[in-house]
Amino acid sequence: MIEGGSGATAPYTDAARARLVMAYEACELADLARAFVPIGEHELNPDGTNRWPGTVLADAARVVGAAQRFFEAAAVFERMGGADWQVIGDVVEVSARTAQVRFAMAETAFRELLSPERGPAAGEAGRLRAYMTREPLEVALDLDDWVLRHEDGDSGLGTTPVSGGLVRRGPRRRT
Template structure:
């Protein structure tokens, strides 16, 4: 969640406060994860550039849309007896409101 919050503009002080560590400690612990995620968002520079890189970047930018697409796929391919409901993939996702730093 810290990387998500950083992508949303939270500074290291906010992240540190939530984790109950100093801003510097939060940065040391999480900066590499943030950098790796930002590289995923860059399909031309990230690992597996090209079509696979563009797909990973899209999935990282639009996780809810991807989950809804997966709901559709699962429901098209189920046998009708599974009892998956209408949201077999996205139904388990927890949406956080703006300003929540958890």
């Protein structure tokens, strides 16, 4: 990710990176849910029942998992933007302490991804999230393409519906 040919990494804020992760999780959730809409020609038995018992439920469990990841990413984004545990708790209708217990691990995992001394993340999901936080512009450009392919008549999104909204850090001042 090169900015202006200078070789500098784009200085996106931690909140912008968290929002990008949330956008990615929303994209994954949308794609998983969208797959449920069409009914395949050979999917059903003649009586309308599922030809392969258990497969629909397994796919639905993947959608629920994706929704959970999106929910956690939203909480992390809120925290990166300065929301305290009381705000998070109020929104999800639990105590501040319960909200902290519920989302603190996701926040800690995200903060660890931002650490420059952090080694490679474990597993495919960990590597993907690490990539998203380290190469936000590349991910944002991919999500721009996804949004534009799926805009379904939405107008006014422009050509950079994701990357255009990422907030960069202000210039650092020397003291």
